Amino acid sequence: MRTVRGWFRETTGGLPATFWYLWAGTLINRLGSFVLIFLAIYLTQERGFSELQAGLVLGLWGVGGAVGTTVGGTLTDRWGRRPTLLTAHVGAASMMLALGFARPLWAVATGALLLGLFAEAARPAFGAMMIDVVPERDRLRAFSLNYWAINLGFASAAxxxxFAAEVDYLLLFVIDAATTLTTALVIFVKVRETRQPSVSVPASLGGAAVPKSALRTILTDRIYLGFVALNLLSALVFLQHISMLPIAMGEDGLSTSTYGSVIALNGVLIVVGQLFVPRLIRGRSRSHVLALAALVMGVGFGLTAFAEAAWFYGLTVLIWTLGEMLNSPSNSTLIAELSPAELRGRYQGVFSLSWQVAGAVAPVLGGLVRQEAGNVTLWLGCAVIGAVVAAVHLLSGPARERRAVALRPRAVPPVEPATTLVPPAPQAAEAAATAPTEPSTTR
Structure with a gap:
């Protein structure tokens, strides 16, 4: 019992109150994240759209998300984390309801585009706020705890x-909107702004140059962009589980509730095992961990080519989930160490952009490959991509780690120590003063 209590304290103790409010908001939001899980099935089975039309709608959601993360990243640095989060959540809830009531294809497509824009605009702000309030030494377990909350909610939601879809598909949209608004309420009542004053330092210290040089800084950061490109390839594989996987299972005669139960295994495994991952990978080479994660994920999706029964689909989900569990915390801590503090929101936005580009391309590309080359080719292609990503991680990892070490000593311009508005702020202020080059996860 003492060992369990000690592990629990080691895993959850010492994190600031703002982190736990964000964590609670994440859990509430994910408990109602119904729509995206079943959107492909809703469009093809309930609305009668073709696979290509469904893929295009999902692709527009990704396009909206790409715009949202870009705008959200800029607003996070200039306007603030809290107002960006609140605007994004309220807008997403509104668009969720609009999409549920939309009937013509053009209205559904427009709703998906705007939903993607608002929903994904929250990602950079959330990631930047997490880094603002959690000291560097605690980030691995903080990101793991947040990812655990995401998947606890996802497992339940799936x-x-x-079952809700079998009653009425509109119920999916209503519940999703309600939980999104609840998350906005938690942020409004409990979370204060965490952006550091150093984001807008006086012009004499070079502050005026930050907005003008931000895009150039990111576009010339080849090491970071290479890392983002690898995430894009991984995301193209990973996002097939919400676009082509439900369609493949439907063609094998499996019901929507069966798909929900199978995909819920992803969340269940993460809930059971994710909190042990930080201890498992602590002190190990991040490049090796990321390479192993990509390889395991590729194998899991590749085996889907041979699945016909629910148990086999479930086995493939469990395999690629192991890769996902290894990938997420290593990804998050590495992003944090590769991003300058004054551009934290924008760097978060660029990383999130890789997910949105994948969200736009994955369903269209997956549908095209499946339609023209067949189901087996699609899933075996995923396995090949996983192997390629693993190899490149091994080759590029040393350069990334050298960059992280080189950035670590840099300090925020010697103005007054950053004063945060975070409730228990000593740790956040210490992190801002000593770890200026950092950022964060989702799924």
Whole structure:
């Protein structure tokens, strides 16, 4: 019992109150994240759209997300984390309801585009706020705890959404909107602005140059952009589980509730095991961990080519989930160390952009490959991509780590120590003063 209590304290103790409010908001939001899980099935089975039309709608959601993360990253640095989060959540809830009531294809497509824009605009702000309030030494477990909350909610949502869809698909949109608004309420009541004053330092210290040089800084950061490109390739594989996987299972005669139960295994495994991952990978080469994660994920999706029964689909989900569990915390801590503090929101936005580009391309590309070359080719292609990403991680990892070490000593311009508005702020202020080059996860 003492060992369990000690592990629990080691895993959850010492994190600031703002982190736990963000964590609670994440859990509430994910408990109602019904729509995206079943959107492909809704469009093809309930609305009668073709696979290509469904892929295009999902692709527009990704396009909207790409715009949202870009705008959200800029607003996070200039306007603030809190107002960006609140605007994004309220807008996403509104668009969720609009999409549920939309009927013509053009209205559904427009709703998906705007939903993607608002929903994904929150990612850079959330990631930047997490880094603002959590000291560098605690980030690995903080990101793991947040990812655990995401998947606890996802596992529950996948099962509940399957049954809700059999009652009425509109219920999916209503519940999703309600939980999104609840998250906005938690942020409004409990979370204060965490952006550091150093984001807008006086012109005499070079502050005026930050907005003008931000894009150039990112576009010339080849090491970071290479890392983002690898995430894009991984995301193209990973996002097939919400676009082509439900369609493949449907063609094998499996129901929506069966798909919900199978995909829920992803969340269940993460809930059971994710909190042990930080201890498992602590002190190990991040490049090796990321390479192993990409390889395991590729194998899991590749085996889907041979699946026909629910148990086999479930086995493939469990395999690629192991890769996802290894990938997420290593990704998050590395992004944090590769991003300058004054451009934290924009760097978060660029990383999130890789997910949105994948969200736009993955369903269209997956549908095209499946339609023209067949189901087996699609999933075996995923395995090949996983192997390529693993190899490149091994080759590029040393340069990334050298960059992280080189950035670590840099300090925020010697103005007054950053004063945060975070409730228990000593740790956040210490992190801002000593770890200026950092950022964060989702799924």
């Amino acid at each position: 099962v509940l959404a399957g």
